[in-house]
Amino acid sequence: MNDLEQLVAQVLTKLKQRERQTYDCVYDRQAAAPDTQVFLDHATVTVANLSIELIARLYRLDTADPWVAWLLQAIDYRVELRLVVNDLSLAFIPRPMLLDWPVIFMTPEFRQVRAVYPHAIARSAVAGLPDRTILVVTPTQRLTAEAHDALSKKQMTLQMRTDEACIWQK
Structure with a gap:
């Protein structure tokens, strides 16, 4: 060599x-x-x-x-x-x-914190996320019925933001 x-x-x-x-x-x-x-x-x-x-x-x-x-x-x-x-x-x-x-x-329990772009969140967007993810959504975003089912099966949590900005950006 x-x-x-x-x-x-x-x-x-x-x-x-x-x-x-x-x-x-x-x-x-x-x-x-x-x-x-x-x-x-x-x-x-x-x-x-x-x-x-x-x-x-x-x-x-x-x-x-x-x-x-x-x-x-x-x-x-x-x-x-x-x-x-x-x-x-x-x-x-x-x-x-x-x-x-x-x-x-992620949280101390190693739950990932994620957000997605679509206003209509479909099952495929939720299915692509890790189990137990905390999904941050805004009031303008809606989950389809299938997305809600996937969210439940994957033991995910929704966190609703009042708007696009975080607290210190207001």
Whole structure:
């Protein structure tokens, strides 16, 4: 095997290792954000205890905050980013983050928090979500009868927002 083939083999081995590695940390405003080396070694990163304040700064892309800069770097490194928030914080997550951001919001019980685009939510939209998901909907969205059945079978919960904005955006 020549040097190039060895190098390719080493890179592939490292990538396969990375795919199996997860990193868990707890957000603490007073503590330094972890090192970016985490993203080279782990394909999945879970950050627990996310504060409402950090969610707002992340949404505004406030890179002066070291934790925001670190989380945005995770996205750059194509890390599966799981952000754990408590149930009472759900109303503070901007809907565009639930719809479009490449992060997964979840509760401490590991229930994913999701939103969907269609105004008429069909069974197929619900069926494509993980079991026990908390589905955030607005008053303009309606579920079909089949979607309600799927929601029940998958033990999902609906959380109604009064409008498109979250609490701190009003």
